[in-house]
Amino acid sequence: MVGDNTERQIRRMLTGQRVGVLATSQEGSPHVCLIAFAATPDLSRIVFATSRSTRKYANIIRDAGVTLLVDDRANREEDFHRAAAVTAHGTAREIAGEGEGERRLFLEKHPYLGDFVASPTCALFEIQVQRYFLVSRFQNVVEFKVPR
Numbered sequence: 001m002v003g004d005n006t007e008r009q010i011r012r013m014l015t016g017q018r019v020g021v022l023a024t025s026q027e028g029s030p031h032v033c034l035i036a037f038a039a040t041p042d043l044s045r046i047v048f049a050t051s052r053s054t055r056k057y058a059n060i061i062r063d064a065g066v067t068l069l070v071d072d073r074a075n076r077e078e079d080f081h082r083a084a085a086v087t088a089h090g091t092a093r094e095i096a097g098e099g100e101g102e103r104r105l106f107l108e109k110h111p112y113l114g115d116f117v118a119s120p121t122c123a124l125f126e127i128q129v130q131r132y133f134l135v136s137r138f139q140n141v142v143e144f145k146v147p148r
Helices: 002-016 055-062 100-109 111-118
Strands: 019-026 029-039 045-051 065-071 084-095 122-136 140-145
Touching: 002 029, 002 065, 002 084, 002 122, 002 140, 019 055, 029 055, 029 065, 029 100, 045 055, 045 084, 045 100, 045 111, 055 084, 100 111, 100 122, 111 122
Parallel strands: none
Antiparallel strands: 019 029, 019 065, 029 045, 045 122, 065 084, 084 122, 122 140
């Protein structure tokens, strides 16, 4: 089934890659930055951490709509035939004190960021994903809506 294969490919990308490109909105223009992330097993949420002093933090507080791009390119010629990218579209929200499970999920993937996440200036966010787009070979695009 195409849906099962798409979901499997998305899961492989989100578990295999550690860094993605987060796009937020800044006064009507996109603002992009690299983030470390972790996805929940059901793919419905993606967790990331950022300092409260960052532009992305301010942008999300103003407009919670975000997009995260994760890819597996190696910056080689073969990428034109083999590379894939997953784009997650969703809404970000800061996780307050109730986010212990999300914090654990994030730190299991990124244990070297423990001091950063424990800092009082750090905010933990989750993206509630509505849909993913999986692109392979630069032209094969498949949409996957997260089951609710």
